[in-house]
Every structure is written in structure tokens, then in C-alpha cells.
Amino acid sequence: MNTIIFLQTLLIIVALTVTFLKDNFRMVIFFSVFSLICSSLYFFYMAPDLALAEVTIGSAIVPLIFIIAISKQRGFVIINDLEKDDDFLSKESEKGIGYKLLSEFAELYKLNLVIEDYEDEDDTIFGVFRVRNVDLFVSKKHGKYLLEGKSTNIIMNKLAQMAKDYPEIDVVFVAEEETDD
Amino acid sequence: MKTSEILKSMCKVLFPFVSMFGLYVIINGHISPGGGFQGGAILATAILITYIIELDIVENLTLLIRIEKYAFLTIILIGGISLFTRGEFFTNFIPIGSSIVYKRIFLIALNFFIGIKVATGLITIISTFIEEGE
Amino acid sequence: MIRKVVILSMLLLILILFMLTIEDININTSARDYLFENGFRETGSNNLVTAIYLDYRLYDSIYEAGILLVTVSGIIFMSKKDDDVL
Incomplete structure (x- = not known):
């Protein structure tokens, strides 16, 4: 007993x-x-x-x-669609504010940053989202950097909060249905 | 990912014993605690060990799913035989009056097929998860 | 704060209900007695659990096995890449 x-x-x-x-x-x-x-x-x-x-x-x-x-869940996959000489996501120089923000964000959740270049093969952004499990898509439009992520991803809200300090960065949410088909 | 040598050799020793215990639990389901579901789950864990020692027993999943499908059909058929011998569905097909030894044939056969079905199903689930994780 | 109080009171209510049900428990043991007397003779199984799920209630266990089959096929369908399905 x-x-x-x-x-x-x-x-x-x-x-x-x-x-x-x-x-x-x-x-x-x-x-x-x-x-x-x-x-x-x-x-x-x-x-x-x-x-x-x-x-x-x-x-x-x-x-x-x-x-x-x-x-x-450990990896945070980022697809880079910027021009070659753009140092938004580069590690070395001081100008890489995007890298600074994202590494700070990844350290907060203990994730591994995986940055890959966008391969242009007649595929839309939705196709990339569907086939490879991508978390973030970085591109440049009208002088502003766009960070596109899934709206169902909960930690994206934290990223949007952190990006408020940088005026040249916009965080855009894409609905899950759009990325699927 | 690299696994250590100690873990590998321990799993090599453990694998035959675990699979043997699973078969024992399935076959002795009517005498000792256990049965088809529990034994099948133990067999699935034995296959899980082979992933650690990199033996790669499971190669094509379609064969496993086919085995599971036919095992399920066999269970339904064995359950359905009793309609002709006893006149009612889903019970022992050996007549009520016969001795206990013959009645056990039904239990052993059904436990065996349920064990195969559960083991293949769980192995399929585990292998798809491991493939997705890579 | 209000949410925590509500959750605590719900847990307390569940505890009190459990205690009440345990106190005035009044089990009808006729089915258990029947199985204990006739189970071995009718099915030939020493293990009465096996006797129930393979003989008296085989209908239930067949559907239990079917649920596992449906689960496996669902997982395989979801894990396939889109290109294989389309």
C-alpha cells in the first residue's frame, strides 16, 4: 500500500x-x-x-x-530574393540590419537560421512555400524590405513587434490557404 | 546524426529479445496478460530499435500497408465464419459444446492477425514520421 | 486573476463530484460474477480480458482495428508530397 x-x-x-x-x-x-x-x-x-x-x-x-x-521545428528557413550586391542579409558589414534583427529573433527562440538564395525557375512565391517548408521570404519593393511569413506561425507576431524599431522593414502576413494552392 | 558505439552494440543485443517477447505476448494472449494489440506494439518498438543500429529493415511502405489491409480483411472473415457454424456474427466459430482446446484455436488465430495488423500499422506511422523528420 | 479563480473553482467542483461519486458507489456486480463463473468454460481463455475482447465483444475490437487502419492511411496521405498526389 x-x-x-x-x-x-x-x-x-x-x-x-x-x-x-x-x-x-x-x-x-x-x-x-x-x-x-x-x-x-x-x-x-x-x-x-x-x-x-x-x-x-x-x-x-x-x-x-x-x-x-x-x-x-528547430530550423527557421529564410528565402533571400534580394539583388547580389544588397547587404541586407550579409553577416560581415555593419549595414546588415536584417541579419542583425533575424539573428536576435532566432536567439530568442533558440532556432537555427537557414538562409537560402531564391532560385528563379518560373515558380511563384506560393510554389516555393508549398514545396519547401519555408518560414520567411525576403524581398525588396519601393525601397522597403518586405518580410513575408505565414500568418498561422505564432512566433511571427514577435518578429513584427521587433521590426517596429526599423522603419525600412515591413512584416507581411500571408494566409495559409494562399500558400497551399 | 551520429550514434555512439555503446548504444549500437546494446541495441544489437536487445533487438532479438524484444522481438521474441513481442511474439510471446501475441501467442500467449489467452493465457497470460497481453494480447494482439500489446504484442504488436512491442514488435513495433523492436523495429524502432533497428533504426538506431542502421539496419534499414523497412524499405517499401506499400508492402506494409498491403499486409495490414489483408490482415484486417482476414480478421473480418474469421469473425464472419461464425455465421455459418453458430448462426450469429462475430463470435467464436467453434460450436459451444466442443472442448476448450479447440476453442483456443480461434483465440490464437485472431490474436495473431490482430498483432500483425497493429505492428505493421505502427511501423508505417513511425517510418513516415522518420522520413518526414529528415 | 478572474480566469485563475474560475479555473480553480472548476477544479474544486470536479474534486467534490469525484468524492461524491466514490462515496455512494453501488456497483452492480452481476456481469462480473457471470464472467468469473462462465468465462473460462465458454471461451477457453484464462485471461478474461481476452475472453471479452475476442469473443463476447468482437464487434468492438474489429472497429478498433479499423480505426487504426484509417489513421495510418490518413497519415500516409498527409505525408505525401503534393507532386505525388497531383
Whole structure:
């Protein structure tokens, strides 16, 4: 009986840890610990069938799927459609305000910046959005730099807030339906 | 991503035991705790280990989906046989009066097919997720 | 602040309801007794869970297996690149 009470208190503690942790990978590990404790509780309450199912699904398969999904979210892909001599996104010079803003933004969310040049192959911007999972599209129009991103991306709001300090940068939201087809 | 040698050799030792345990849980579903679903999930985790040791057992997903489809059809057919022997759908097809040993044939066969179905389904889900993640 | 108070009161209400249901619990054990007496003889399974989901309630488990099939086909459809589908 004592084991059951101990496991129940441990279960509550682990569940609270899962909710309040900020680090995603640690959260996944704690989630698998949660289902391990849960399955041992099932076993003590005489439901060994459920315990077997819980220990395989909860602590092996679901964490794997979570880890794959999280590691895919790590990259922030930017497509660069500026002219060659434009140093808006260049690392070296002082003028690269776009790079400064974006690296600051990526550091805030611990993302990896991936900057690629736009390949002009008779493809519209929507086509690029559809085929490759692009987060941001940088172009220049009427002397202003346009940063186009999906409106469903939540962290884009933060980028728009940060870009308010720079008068030459405009952040434009594109609806998800337009990018799909 | 590079995996360490210790993890690889441990998984090589672990893989046959995990798959053996999954088959045991499926076949002994009517005697000990477990059954088709649990055993199939354990088999799927055994295949998950092979991704760590870079064995690449799963090559074409269409074959797996086909196996799953036919396993599902076989489950429905085995369940439907009882219409001719007992006169009602989806129950044991061996008559009520016969001995327990014969009745177990139905349980073992159905557990086996449910196990194959669940294992192939979960392997397909895992492999598509891993392909997407790369 | 108001939201937190509302959530806390809802959680308290759930706790009180759980306690009330546990207190005046009055389980009808006739089905359990029937399975305990006749389950092994009628199905030939020592594990009564297997006896239920493969014999008495096979209809349910067949649809459970069908749900997994639908899930797998949905995931495969979503993971395909657009060029393969079109």
C-alpha cells in the first residue's frame, strides 16, 4: 500500500514538472517517465494488460514522434530574393540590419537560421512555400524590405513587434490557404 | 546524426529479445496478460530499435500497408465464419459444446492477425514520421 | 486573476463530484460474477480480458482495428508530397 501512495505522489510531481518545464527535450523525457510510473500503477491496481500497452505506447512510441516533431521545428528557413550586391542579409558589414534583427529573433527562440538564395525557375512565391517548408521570404519593393511569413506561425507576431524599431522593414502576413494552392 | 558505439552494440543485443517477447505476448494472449494489440506494439518498438543500429529493415511502405489491409480483411472473415457454424456474427466459430482446446484455436488465430495488423500499422506511422523528420 | 479563480473553482467542483461519486458507489456486480463463473468454460481463455475482447465483444475490437487502419492511411496521405498526389 505504501508503494502505491509513493508512486501516486511521484506521479503528481512528474505531471507538474511536465507542465511547467520550458525545455522541450527534457519535457519529452519526463513524459516517458510519467507513462512508466502510470503503467506501474496500472500493474499495482491489477490491470497488467493496460500496463503493457501503456509502457510500449507511452514511453517508446509517443516520445519518438514528439522528438522528431520538435527537431523539425528547430530550423527557421529564410528565402533571400534580394539583388547580389544588397547587404541586407550579409553577416560581415555593419549595414546588415536584417541579419542583425533575424539573428536576435532566432536567439530568442533558440532556432537555427537557414538562409537560402531564391532560385528563379518560373515558380511563384506560393510554389516555393508549398514545396519547401519555408518560414520567411525576403524581398525588396519601393525601397522597403518586405518580410513575408505565414500568418498561422505564432512566433511571427514577435518578429513584427521587433521590426517596429526599423522603419525600412515591413512584416507581411500571408494566409495559409494562399500558400497551399 | 551520429550514434555512439555503446548504444549500437546494446541495441544489437536487445533487438532479438524484444522481438521474441513481442511474439510471446501475441501467442500467449489467452493465457497470460497481453494480447494482439500489446504484442504488436512491442514488435513495433523492436523495429524502432533497428533504426538506431542502421539496419534499414523497412524499405517499401506499400508492402506494409498491403499486409495490414489483408490482415484486417482476414480478421473480418474469421469473425464472419461464425455465421455459418453458430448462426450469429462475430463470435467464436467453434460450436459451444466442443472442448476448450479447440476453442483456443480461434483465440490464437485472431490474436495473431490482430498483432500483425497493429505492428505493421505502427511501423508505417513511425517510418513516415522518420522520413518526414529528415 | 478572474480566469485563475474560475479555473480553480472548476477544479474544486470536479474534486467534490469525484468524492461524491466514490462515496455512494453501488456497483452492480452481476456481469462480473457471470464472467468469473462462465468465462473460462465458454471461451477457453484464462485471461478474461481476452475472453471479452475476442469473443463476447468482437464487434468492438474489429472497429478498433479499423480505426487504426484509417489513421495510418490518413497519415500516409498527409505525408505525401503534393507532386505525388497531383
